[in-house]
Amino acid sequence: MPQGQPAVIPDDGLTTRARRDRPLLIVHTGDGKGKSTAAFGLALRGWAQGWPVGVFQFVKSAKWRIGEERALRTLATTGEGGTVTWHKMGEGWSWVQHRIDPGAQPADAAREGWEQIRRDLAAQTYRLYVLDELTYPLKWGWIDVAEVVETLRARPGRQHVVVTGRAAPPRLLDAADLVTEMTKVKHPMDAGQKGQRGIEW
């Protein structure tokens, strides 16, 4: 519950209003739960503001986030609020015309996702981007961290970006306006419980 009072008033020549409207780069990282879940919660807020929201899921399984996807897609069909466009690497990105070669490298698919995000940022397609689990292809070297950071820093307009995933690269954290680390304090898997419906997916 933010108290609304900034710790310092910056000497940046901006009005409070201009500062309020600054586009944010947000990172949810750490080993705990809630990184993606909180990002999809932000998508709810964006939808309620009437924004076009773009989700890019950098995970292999198309089954992940099935609950959030269904909920946000349903919201988008109500005609109230904004739009939600959902892109899944696990199903082959929707804009990719050629059939995904089953033997194709996931690195190529990840790079194709990033290239689309670059195009959308340049075109200002969305007001909020959820780049879910983007940290993994960064960590594995499939997508160049420096290029991502540079592109995000230079993005035009008022586009908010949320990146989720463990082990976010330090350069991304440096560039971010808001970083939250989710830390596991206690998890039922420690006590031998498996993930369950409605909680894990």
Next chain:
Amino acid sequence: MPQGQPAVIPDDGLTTRARRDRPLLIVHTGDGKGKSTAAFGLALRGWAQGWPVGVFQFVKSAKWRIGEERALRTLATTGEGGTVTWHKMGEGWSWVQHRIDPGAQPADAAREGWEQIRRDLAAQTYRLYVLDELTYPLKWGWIDVAEVVETLRARPGRQHVVVTGRAAPPRLLDAADLVTEMTKVKHPMDAGQKGQRGIEW
């Protein structure tokens, strides 16, 4: 992204399926952002499972969570998925027939909220409870921690409960199955930026 493999197989005589169906007490605490946002993300999953979801907001201002509220209420009207019932202390709890006395103590309102949760837990009204910012009335001694812990431990059926807020009491953490701490690494308010539309609410 949980890997699905528990660290140990517990010697509790339960099948994996029975263990999977165990009701969870989840706590999102810490000074960082995302505690409530992640809880509302879980509500999306619950809705997608077709569950009745109950939200109890223990915050004074009725304006908080306005985006999530609009989104989840809209989802509930689609006829798909589950139901969402939203209770706000900040507007006077909906079930309270008498007009809230403007001079009334918030402690009384908080206790009224907790009494309703007790009744709903006993009646198994919801499958998922979001008790948003419940930690504050606990911290301030308005609601008795021992009673809350005892009631939650003894709740019947398969009701999941998510409690959010800073400074969760140790006894609540002991009773919880899953605890995530959200830690602020970097926040734009540190650089003098105020909260903004679509991000903070």
